[in-house]
Amino acid sequence: MSTNAPDPLAALGTLPGVGDAVDSVRKAVDRVYGHRVMRRRSNEVASEAALRGARGSAALAGADWPLEEVRRRSDFGAEDEARTVGAALRLTAEAGQLLSIWRQSPLRVLARLHLVAAGGAVTRDEAVGRPRVADEKADEPLITAPLPDADEVAARLDGLSRLVIAGSSAPALVMAAVVHGELLALRPFTSYNGLVARTAERIVLVGSGLDPKSICPAEVGHAELGRADYAAAFDGYLSGAPEGMAAWITHCGRAVELGVRESTAVCEALQRGAA
Template sequence: MRNDPLAWLVSLDGVGSAYAATRDGIDALLRDRGLRRTSPQDTAESLLRGAHASAVLEGSASSLAEVTQSGGDEIAQDAVRLSAELLGLAPRLATSPLQVFARLHAVAAVSAVPPDRLGRPRDPDAAARLRGLADVLLAPTEVPALVVAALVHAELRTVAPFGSHNGLVARAAERLVLVARGVDEKSLIVPEAGHLTLRAEYESNLRGYRDGGRAGVHAWLLYAAQAYAAGAEASPLRG
């Protein structure tokens, strides 16, 4: 596709093949289990596992059992609240990504941020970066949705456009891209758990994305392909 703003990402060495292999693995999981009927409970369990993993990456000390039974600590409660609203935002991502980003922050941060700051970028530079990311999501592209999800995650996490809860927002937006762009319409894989499994690599590659220029972007994308594969292994469909 001419003028595809993301085409250069899949031209990076190894990125195309890594994401093709990861997508094949995800498709095999969803196709194989699709021979049996999946239930809303499977989706709910995936979202809960993802909320717990995302909360831990954000500093929560709650276990999955604690989150399941009582909601866990404040960070975990923020993540669970966000996961409960997440899938309802999927239809809007293709037309109003800025509104979706704002809503993700408003839901995650409602217990900790004054109402007039909910969903609002922290400064004009952050607002401009959010608009740029929204423009990327609105532009036609032939780049795999998994690559788009990885880019959205890294941009939101490293730009940190909101005054708080940027990690929760970034990981929620990543899952939302996978749902909205048809990779995992029922949200049965757990990308957040993949990042938690590879936590040291996750954190170092985010720093590389922020500070390392083209090489940092390249390393993040290769890392994220591995994280999505690990997220598929963490699906409730695996038992």
């Protein structure tokens, strides 16, 4: 990033409460990475984090299945909830394959994520893997804010892409929260927007180096905090006001910390030989 280029995210890191959230997340992540189980069994922890993260993201999208049901099922094409869970699982698996592309071509990654999410879809195939065009609507029942039109979506996606490519001095949590919030605000695809937004948040957290092994599933925390709190915090992002933005970023920070707590429990279970 040029030293003369403005960094629009830098100011967000100085908002009240954001610095504390960043520090708290960093300490939590460091603790779980320092767990003795991570020395030899980090792949098992990452696999379990992926499964639990997918379950959490699907729950926010309206498919709140028990973890063991997600673990047990192999057919995810039978009904709407099953398709949602299947999409979340596919996205979590795909995210790790897209890290190297994200910083060079985030729009390509987002298109790929939607294509993967909609892998089992049998309708609206012409809309899969590309942003909405005029007169197309987005299916995201959790978010009730007015839907930006296709021209606004295109312009703001371009701005988001340039922001990601330029990079930022802001902490990874801030970038992840902004990417997540902007994609929720735009709902750029005709379907699976929440799942894609949360996967993009995961990609930022992993690609930034904050969570390089992808063992801190923020989706778990978002689900645990609940759909009502998620929507309320997102309203803060939509407001654009400093206090609203700070509330959204700190909400995302709490979600990461809860994801860390989940993976710490997994580490403890593995250490006891219970998982």
